[in-house]
Amino acid sequence: MLRKNTKIEKVYYSIGEVAELFDVNASLIRFWENEFDILKPLKNKKGNRLFTQKDLGNLRIIYHLVKERGFTLQGARDKLRENKEDVVNKVDAIDSLNKIKGFLLEIKGQL
Numbered sequence: 001m002l003r004k005n006t007k008i009e010k011v012y013y014s015i016g017e018v019a020e021l022f023d024v025n026a027s028l029i030r031f032w033e034n035e036f037d038i039l040k041p042l043k044n045k046k047g048n049r050l051f052t053q054k055d056l057g058n059l060r061i062i063y064h065l066v067k068e069r070g071f072t073l074q075g076a077r078d079k080l081r082e083n084k085e086d087v088v089n090k091v092d093a094i095d096s097l098n099k100i101k102g103f104l105l106e107i108k109g110q111l
Helices: 015-022 026-035 054-066 075-111
Strands: none
Touching: 015 026, 015 054, 026 054, 054 075
């Protein structure tokens, strides 16, 4: 039996679901797939893209560099080639801080 707070994550996400998660068009996801080597979604027999958690993490990194930090595509590729781990650590830190901010705002709203 599942607990109420148990979060179930899907194994595969469609391109539409991924686009919705990042609030971008599916065409941008397909474009980034062609531009970045780290993005390799699986494809089923119909050719539909199936994104894994790893793909979502890589998309989060690309989104951070291009949309949030304003890197050009070439600049983002260079940054990932130079030191991907540093970028991943920064994205993880930003995500953690945003979660803390949300939690604190929730507490503030309850006061």
